[in-house]
Amino acid sequence: MTRLSVNINKIATIRNARGGNNPNLVQIAIDCERFGAQGITVHPRPDERHIRYQDVLDLKEVVTTEFNIEGNPDERFIELVKRVRPEQVTLVPDAPDAITSNAGWDTIRHADHLRYLVDTFKEDGIRVSIFVDANERMVEGAKAVGTDRIELYTEPYATQYPTDQEAAVASFVRAAQKAHELGLELNAGHDLSLENLRFFNERIPYLKEVSIGHALISDALYFGLENTIQMYLRCLVQDS
Ligand SMILES: CC(=O)[C@@H](O)[C@H](O)COP(=O)(O)O
Numbered sequence: 001m002t003r004l005s006v007n008i009n010k011i012a013t014i015r016n017a018r019g020g021n022n023p024n025l026v027q028i029a030i031d032c033e034r035f036g037a038q039g040i041t042v043h044p045r046p047d048e049r050h051i052r053y054q055d056v057l058d059l060k061e062v063v064t065t066e067f068n069i070e071g072n073p074d075e076r077f078i079e080l081v082k083r084v085r086p087e088q089v090t091l092v093p094d095a096p097d098a099i100t101s102n103a104g105w106d107t108i109r110h111a112d113h114l115r116y117l118v119d120t121f122k123e124d125g126i127r128v129s130i131f132v133d134a135n136e137r138m139v140e141g142a143k144a145v146g147t148d149r150i151e152l153y154t155e156p157y158a159t160q161y162p163t164d165q166e167a168a169v170a171s172f173v174r175a176a177q178k179a180h181e182l183g184l185e186l187n188a189g190h191d192l193s194l195e196n197l198r199f200f201n202e203r204i205p206y207l208k209e210v211s212i213g214h215a216l217i218s219d220a221l222y223f224g225l226e227n228t229i230q231m232y233l234r235c236l237v238q239d240s
Pocket residue numbers: 007009010042043070092099100101131189190191213
C-alpha cells in the first residue's frame with residue numbers, strides 16, 4: 001500500500017499568524033501519527049514563513065514514523081538536515097521567493113551539484129529523494145546522480161485531472177515505469193487531494209509514498225483531522 005506522509009506546513013502557517021503556539025505543531029505531528037499518518041513532512045523555507053528551523057529540531061524528538069524534510073538545499077538546509085538525520089530528505093529546486101514549489105529539478109543540467117548533495121546526505125544514512133517533473137529524461141538524470149528515490153511533482157496532474165483524467169496521468173505512468181526499470185523508488189506530491197488521489201494511486205505503478213499538505217489540512221477544517229487522515233488513507237487502499 002502507498003504510504004501517506006502528512007505535510008504540516010499549513011499548521012505552522014496558522015500558528016505563525018499570531019506569534020504564539022496555537023495550534024501546537026509538535027502535538028499535531030504526534031496526533032497525525034496517532035490518526036494513521038505513516039510519515040510527517042515539513043518544508044522549511046529560508047524566510048521561515050511556516051516551518052521554522054527550530055520546529056524541525058523539535059519534531060525530530062517526537063516523530064516516530066518516517067520524517068521527511070523537503071527543501072531547496074542551500075547551506076543552512078544542508079546543515080539542518082545533517083544535524084537532524086531524518087529518514088528522508090527531498091531535494092526541491094524552489095526559488096526563495098516562490099509562493100510554493102513549482103517545478104522539478106533539471107537533473108541533467110544540475111547533475112554535478114545533485115551528485116554532491118546525494119553523496120553528502122547518504123554519508124549520514126539519510127535516504128535521498130529528488131523532486132522531478134514527470135519526464136523520463138529527468139528520471140534517467142536522477143538515477144545517474146545516485147538518488148534512492150524520486151518524487152514526481154504532481155501539480156500538472158492535479159490541474160488537468162478535472163478535465164481529462166487519462167491525459168493528466170499519462171506522463172506520470174511513463175515516468176513511474178521508467179523509475180521502476182532503473183531501480184528507483186517512487187514518491188509523489190503537490191496538490192494531491194481527495195478528488196484526485198485515488199485515481200492517481202490506482203494508475204501509478206510502484207508508488208511508495210505520497211506527501212500531502214494543503215488539501216488535507218483544508219479538508220480537516222470540515223471533516224476533522226482524524227477523519228480526514230482516514231479518508232486519505234482509504235484512497236490509497238487498492239481493491240484486489
Ligand atoms: C515540494 C512540494 O511539492 C511542496 O508541495 C511543498 O512541500 C509545499 O510547500 P508549501 O507548503 O510552502 O506550499
